[in-house]
Amino acid sequence: MDDVKAIVLHECGGPDVLSHEEVPTPQPGPGEALIRVRSVGVNRTLDITIRAGEYPRPVAFPHVLGADPAGVVEAVGADVAGLDRGQRVAVFGGLSCGRCRYCVEGHDEDCVNRRYLGVHQWGGYAQYVVAPATVVFPIPDDLPFADASFIFRHFPTAFGQLEASADVQPGETVLVMGASGGLGLCAIQVAKLVGARVIAAAGGDERLEVAASFGADFTVNYRREDLAARVMEMTEGKGVEVVCENVGDPHLWQGAFNSLA
Structure with a gap:
């Protein structure tokens, strides 16, 4: 596949540091899915603070933001079941390790190795994004992609606040x-x-x-x-x-x- 378009960050600063570029198409590894992005949110806590240099941990440049993409499955890596090419999906940006005590006990929100799409790895400000298949979920045909991005960013947090906590x-x-x-x-x-x-x-x-x-x-x-x-x-x-x-x-x-x- 040819190079794809992405909004790339090479340094922190104002909105003008966001650069529209072509980058190599990401390839899904084992347990991963390649998503053709149809929508992604602009998250104040993650995207804007990282771009402005206000995030508490530095990111590696060049970097692509975007924690909550939704789109269509383009391809899957080895050992992926339940996702098919052409399937409409949304991605939950919180990436847990699946190995620590909290993950094993089913409390992956408390994962000691927690990472985020668009923070610790390239995110959805691009035509394509790769994510672990475990955080890629099918969505109904009548749910707009933009709504799916919104739901997957905020509803898990709201549920965690009010139900779990x-x-x-x-x-x-x-x-x-x-x-x-x-x-x-x-x-x-x-x-x-x-x-x-x-x-x-x-x-x-x-x-x-x-x-x-x-x-x-x-x-x-x-x-x-x-x-x-x-x-x-x-x-x-x-x-x-x-x-x-x-x-x-x-x-x-x-x-x-x-x-x-």
Whole structure:
């Protein structure tokens, strides 16, 4: 196969350091799949911080970003079952080793050797990407590729926050900070699926309208309202059992903490 197009990073800096180039077509090794990329997200925590030089660990240059590609299987390596050429798939960017104690026990999210697509190996900012077949999953024919990239980036995180870590129970109340962002919207849906009530908090009324359309029971604008006071009012002075903090703004932390039961 001829060379393929990719957005390549040779140094950290502003958006202008992203270079549109041709690179050799990646080849799948044993246990891997080659994906023809149809969509990939722009992830603030990974893609933008790496490009800007703000990621806590350096990456090896040249580098291709992109943690959450979706597309079509082009080829598979040896020892791959369940994936066929032409199959529509999405890739989960968290790569666990499968060998450490946590992986063996089924807790691969705690893998001590955890790596990420687009961080520790070339990612999906290219026409083709190679990924372990264990993180490549078929998607329905009627699911748009862009939606699949979104779902595979944020829903596992939201599920881990609310189900695995917080063990949210039916009837409890969850405060979702940054509720109109990708992770926040997924957190709302996971909490509602469990049977919890959701207070969506965001910094703008239009954002809160989006959160409400995804199922939030109550909304609060933390840029113009007293967050903890409004939460206590909504919960009749009880507070919430869980805060899902997706903003990372230290100025909002105290209000979020004070909202807890």
